[in-house]
Amino acid sequence: MKKTKLQLVYLTLMMLGLKSVEASDYTLNLMKGVTKTSNDIYDLHMLTLWVCVFIGVAVFGTMFYSIYHHRKSKGHKAEQFHENTTVEIIWTIIPTIILIAMAIPATKLMIEMDDVSESEMSIKVTGWQWKWEYEYLDNGVHFFSSLDEKSNQARKLGSDIDPRTVDHYLLNVDKPLVIPTNTKIRFLFTAADVLHSWWVPDLGWKTDTIPGFINEAWTLVEKAGTYRGQCAELCGKDHGFMPIVVIAMDKPDYELWVKEQKALAQAQLAAADREWTHEELMTKGKSIYTSSCASCHMDDGSGMTGTFPAIAGSSMVTGDIGNEINIVMNGQGMMPAFGSMLSAADFAAVITYTRNSFGNAVGDLVQPSKIKSLQAELVSANDDDDDDD
Amino acid sequence: MSAVASEHEHTDDHHDHGPAKGWMRWIVTTNHKDIGSMYLIFALIMFFVGGTMALIIRAELFEPGMQFVEPQFFNSMTTMHALVMVFGAVMPAFVGFANWMIPMMIGAPDMALPRMNNMSFWMLVAGILMLASTLFMEGGAPASGWTLYPPLVLQTGDALPFAVFSVHLLGISSIMGAINIIATILNMRAPKMSLMQMPLFVWTWLITGFLLIAIMPVFAGAVTMLLTDRFFETSFFDAAGGGDPVLYQHIFWFFGHPEVYVMILPTFGIASTIIPVFARKPLFGYSSMVYATASIAFLSFIVWAHHMFTVGMPISGELFFMYATMIIAVPTGVKIFNWTATMWKGAMTFEAPMLFSIAFVVLFTLGGFTGLMMSIAPVDFQYHDTYFIVAHFHYTLVPASVFILMAGGYFWIPKWTGKMYDERLARLHFWLSAISVNILFFPQHFLGLAGMPRRIPDYATQFSDWNMVSSIGAFIFGFSQLMFVYIVIKTIKGKDCADATDEVWEDAAKHGLEWTLPSPVPYHTFATPPEKIPTEHF
Ligand code: HEM
Ligand SMILES: [Cu+2]
Ligand SMILES: [Cu+2]
Numbered sequence: 026m027k028k029t030k031l032q033l034v035y036l037t038l039m040m041l042g043l044k045s046v047e048a049s050d051y052t053l054n055l056m057k058g059v060t061k062t063s064n065d066i067y068d069l070h071m072l073t074l075w076v077c078v079f080i081g082v083a084v085f086g087t088m089f090y091s092i093y094h095h096r097k098s099k100g101h102k103a104e105q106f107h108e109n110t111t112v113e114i115i116w117t118i119i120p121t122i123i124l125i126a127m128a129i130p131a132t133k134l135m136i137e138m139d140d141v142s143e144s145e146m147s148i149k150v151t152g153w154q155w156k157w158e159y160e161y162l163d164n165g166v167h168f169f170s171s172l173d174e175k176s177n178q179a180r181k182l183g184s185d186i187d188p189r190t191v192d193h194y195l196l197n198v199d200k201p202l203v204i205p206t207n208t209k210i211r212f213l214f215t216a217a218d219v220l221h222s223w224w225v226p227d228l229g230w231k232t233d234t235i236p237g238f239i240n241e242a243w244t245l246v247e248k249a250g251t252y253r254g255q256c257a258e259l260c261g262k263d264h265g266f267m268p269i270v271v272i273a274m275d276k277p278d279y280e281l282w283v284k285e286q287k288a289l290a291q292a293q294l295a296a297a298d299r300e301w302t303h304e305e306l307m308t309k310g311k312s313i314y315t316s317s318c319a320s321c322h323m324d325d326g327s328g329m330t331g332t333f334p335a336i337a338g339s340s341m342v343t344g345d346i347g348n349e350i351n352i353v354m355n356g357q358g359m360m361p362a363f364g365s366m367l368s369a370a371d372f373a374a375v376i377t378y379t380r381n382s383f384g385n386a387v388g389d390l391v392q393p394s395k396i397k398s399l400q401a402e403l404v405s406a407n408d409d410d411d412d413d414d
Numbered sequence: 415m416s417a418v419a420s421e422h423e424h425t426d427d428h429h430d431h432g433p434a435k436g437w438m439r440w441i442v443t444t445n446h447k448d449i450g451s452m453y454l455i456f457a458l459i460m461f462f463v464g465g466t467m468a469l470i471i472r473a474e475l476f477e478p479g480m481q482f483v484e485p486q487f488f489n490s491m492t493t494m495h496a497l498v499m500v501f502g503a504v505m506p507a508f509v510g511f512a513n514w515m516i517p518m519m520i521g522a523p524d525m526a527l528p529r530m531n532n533m534s535f536w537m538l539v540a541g542i543l544m545l546a547s548t549l550f551m552e553g554g555a556p557a558s559g560w561t562l563y564p565p566l567v568l569q570t571g572d573a574l575p576f577a578v579f580s581v582h583l584l585g586i587s588s589i590m591g592a593i594n595i596i597a598t599i600l601n602m603r604a605p606k607m608s609l610m611q612m613p614l615f616v617w618t619w620l621i622t623g624f625l626l627i628a629i630m631p632v633f634a635g636a637v638t639m640l641l642t643d644r645f646f647e648t649s650f651f652d653a654a655g656g657g658d659p660v661l662y663q664h665i666f667w668f669f670g671h672p673e674v675y676v677m678i679l680p681t682f683g684i685a686s687t688i689i690p691v692f693a694r695k696p697l698f699g700y701s702s703m704v705y706a707t708a709s710i711a712f713l714s715f716i717v718w719a720h721h722m723f724t725v726g727m728p729i730s731g732e733l734f735f736m737y738a739t740m741i742i743a744v745p746t747g748v749k750i751f752n753w754t755a756t757m758w759k760g761a762m763t764f765e766a767p768m769l770f771s772i773a774f775v776v777l778f779t780l781g782g783f784t785g786l787m788m789s790i791a792p793v794d795f796q797y798h799d800t801y802f803i804v805a806h807f808h809y810t811l812v813p814a815s816v817f818i819l820m821a822g823g824y825f826w827i828p829k830w831t832g833k834m835y836d837e838r839l840a841r842l843h844f845w846l847s848a849i850s851v852n853i854l855f856f857p858q859h860f861l862g863l864a865g866m867p868r869r870i871p872d873y874a875t876q877f878s879d880w881n882m883v884s885s886i887g888a889f890i891f892g893f894s895q896l897m898f899v900y901i902v903i904k905t906i907k908g909k910d911c912a913d914a915t916d917e918v919w920e921d922a923a924k925h926g927l928e929w930t931l932p933s934p935v936p937y938h939t940f941a942t943p944p945e946k947i948p949t950e951h952f
Pocket of ligand 2: 220221222256257258259260261263264265267
């Protein structure tokens with residue numbers, strides 16, 4: 026019964042010139058996704074869609090029959106009926122029943138989606154203008170994830186790079202989120218500056234990230250794979266350029282990845298302790314500037330009048346180095362605090378770079394070790410704050 | 415009657431006060447027909463201003479990659495496009511129709527508060543000009559979406575206070591307009607006309623008037639809180655100071671959801687006025703139409719958080735707002751069924767007003783369907799903030815509200831000018847619009863479902879094809895609307911246009927008082943209330 030109905034609708038759709046819904050899933054219809062939730066959502070979506078199609082066929086069918094037959098040019102004489110309480114009651118009751126029938130599975134699914142209990146691990150996601158911060162609460166892995174460099178170059182106005190030549194244009198990041206398969210993962214969402222919304226269609230949902238508040242959601246991915254998404258809440262000029270990439274790995278691979286991340290963090294700490302040359306800092310600084318600063322202060326350090334001050338020729342940048350470190354460390358107004366975002370080496374590099382580029386030629390540098398001790402102070406200051414609460 | 419007209423000598427030979435001479439007529443007029451015309455012309459101009467912004471958006475989205483504008487300006491365009499269309503085009507256009515038609519439909523000589531009427535129009539102009547001026551300010555026009563969500567909106571440059579004050583002006587203008595309309599309907603009706611004999615356009619505006627009075631102060635309050643958060647150290651919406659950014663969304667949508675009904679209820683009213691005339695039948699289910707309108711208006715106050723399913727509401731909130739939203743489909747369905755039943759067994763003809771009205775019923779129903787789909791909260795976790803939403807509300811606004819505005823224009827312009835518009839061109843205008851509007855918006859359903867978020871200036875390459883189709887549709891649609899301007903101007907000039915009869919449309923006088931007046935309609939009408947009320951419509 027159900028099947029023939031489906032086929033009927035399917036045929037109607039084809040006649041309407043729509044391509045087969047099944048065959049071209051990706052471009053026409055909602056994707057089924059890779060979780061039970063996303064599949065349930067898909068089913069509910071299809072259910073309401075068919076309900077709408079049926080009602081539509083009935084209503085539009087009647088209307089077009091009438092338009093065709095009940096026209097003056099065909100000599101049809103207008104009848105003068107204009108009221109019928111019985112039909113009014115019928116077409117109030119029937120839709121109500123249909124709605125109740127739709128509300129039942131919807132309620133069930135909503136309750137299921139809301140239930141984060143029994144999750145096996147937690148990841149905290151923080152939205153920033155315009156990147157994502159991921160913190161694995163169980164094992165301490167922590168990193169930022171932003172648009173990959175190829176897309177970032179291609180998406181500039183007048184870049185002359187054809188987006189079609191860029192691998193996963195605008196849907197690729199420098200460092201993807203990695204999660205284990207067959208594990209119920211609880212996500213905690215918050216934001217550092219403005220609202221964002223974390224959305225991976227294959228997981229079936231998006232959740233808003235709100236500064237000062239924490240939202241929860243969960244997922245359980247069975248199949249290993251790479252799943253892509255985007256920020257879904259307008260968050261300023263680069264809202265379209267903060268994608269999300271989730272790589273689901275089988276447990277053993279995931280454990281390996283965690284190990285690697287820890288080793289990497291160790292190496293970074295070690296890097297901060299050695300002496301860096303001016304040249305080394307400048308090279309590293311350039312890449313950090315491009316990924317972390319250029320979206321506001323522009324590639325050439327010229328800024329944007331009215332909102333983002335220029336780096337080139339700035340008296341702040343060419344003045345006392347302590348002041349510049351302070352602002353970059355703690356943020357100011359719309360400028361985020363980079364103190365906890367960049368490693369000591371990256372931080373030192375970008376400071377050094379800004380003081381000696383775009384026509385700025387202060388000639389000095391700051392060593393990562395210095396930054397490391399400043400960052401340590403920052404952390405203990407924050408801890409003190411927490412103690413006060 | 416009007417203070418202005420009486421200062422002038424009677425130069426015309428029939429005994430009637432004509433309009434004041436010269437351009438001052440338009441500044442000081444208190445005549446409902448003059449003010450109606452000004453509202454309509456202003457709305458039409460704003461329709462093209464907002465439309466130009468839409469074409470900038472669609473041009474940028476024609477292909478992946480950034481070709482024409484910077485992302486920040488793109489965001490300003492989406493924001494200003496929406497604000498101009500909502501507050502500058504659609505709402506004023508309906509107020510224009512209300513001004514022109516309500517007194518003529520209820521047998522009143524003018525609006526109840528003619529001087530305030532003039533003031534609300536000029537305040538609208540001031541508000542929109544102030545809003546437009548932000549385009550030239552340091553930091554650019556607001557770029558946080560028409561919803562103006564904090565904290566993002568607080569990053570607006572110099573424009574923020576101007577945007578806020580322009581909302582205040584527009585709000586005051588709307589409230590004054592609404593008070594005037596309500597007062598006119600309740601106090602100035604021909605004594606013989608009971609409430610349940612009023613044409614549906616009058617009914618829907620009566621209800622819309624109450625909606626406006628209830629919601630505009632709420633919006634004004636919300637933006638004022640933005641202002642104090644930015645300049646006076648309050649923290650209504652700042653968690654660091656004990657506030658809550660989501661509070662703004664609740665307040666905004668408490669305004670915003672009824673606001674979308676402000677744009678659709680008068681649409682329903684005009685459609686219910688036009689369809690019976692061309693079906694040559696009374697409106698089916700007059701009283702159920704009135705009750706359905708009232709229920710929709712009531713429900714519109716308790717569904718606001720369906721715009722916020724993903725902000726992290728407690729499950730009870732999710733479910734409540736899901737159920738409440740689903741219920742709206744019932745009275746909406748009743749309306750659609752009634753229109754269909756009105757056409758059923760009629761003797762239909764298909765002049766431009768009827769064509770636009772039929773397209774409205776069909777395409778608005780599509781928008782209603784997607785609305786119903788989005789009301790299912792768990793599924794909205796996918797749909798929300800994607801192009802699927804963009805497709806939904808454009809179906810309810812463009813081929814619904816805007817089409818009915820066009821229908822109303824063609825329907826009444828012969829009465830206003832005494833000339834028939836060019837039917838052949840008007841039908842061409844209809845077909846171009848009806849086809850291109852679907853090329854424009856239908857593919858956006860696919861884009862949204864495939865995963866394209868809204869409010870982005872650039873997109874992943876798998877979205878290219880449908881975006882290109884949509885942009886092509888947009889340009890055809892946009893340029894087709896120039897035909898409307900041409901047809902209207904041609905009709906006003908009146909050369910090569912047939913004279914309209916008093917009734918204009920066959921047997922129209924059975925349907926409404928306005929058709930019992932001469933064409934073109936004199937400057938002052940119904941100095942004495944009509945004795946006989948047409949009863950065809952109930
Ligand atoms: C059957 C009736 C309707 C239902 C059930 C419905 C439902 C909804 C829902 C659930 C949303 C939020 C979707 C989301 O953002 O995730 C929405 C958005 C919207 N609807 Fe409707 N709707 C209906 C009719 C209308 C009408 C008549 C209008 C206007 C004339 C309208 C205009 C809008 C607008 C403008 C938005 C988007 C606002 C924004 O986010 O900027 N809707 N609708
Ligand atoms: Cu965003
Ligand atoms: Cu709504």
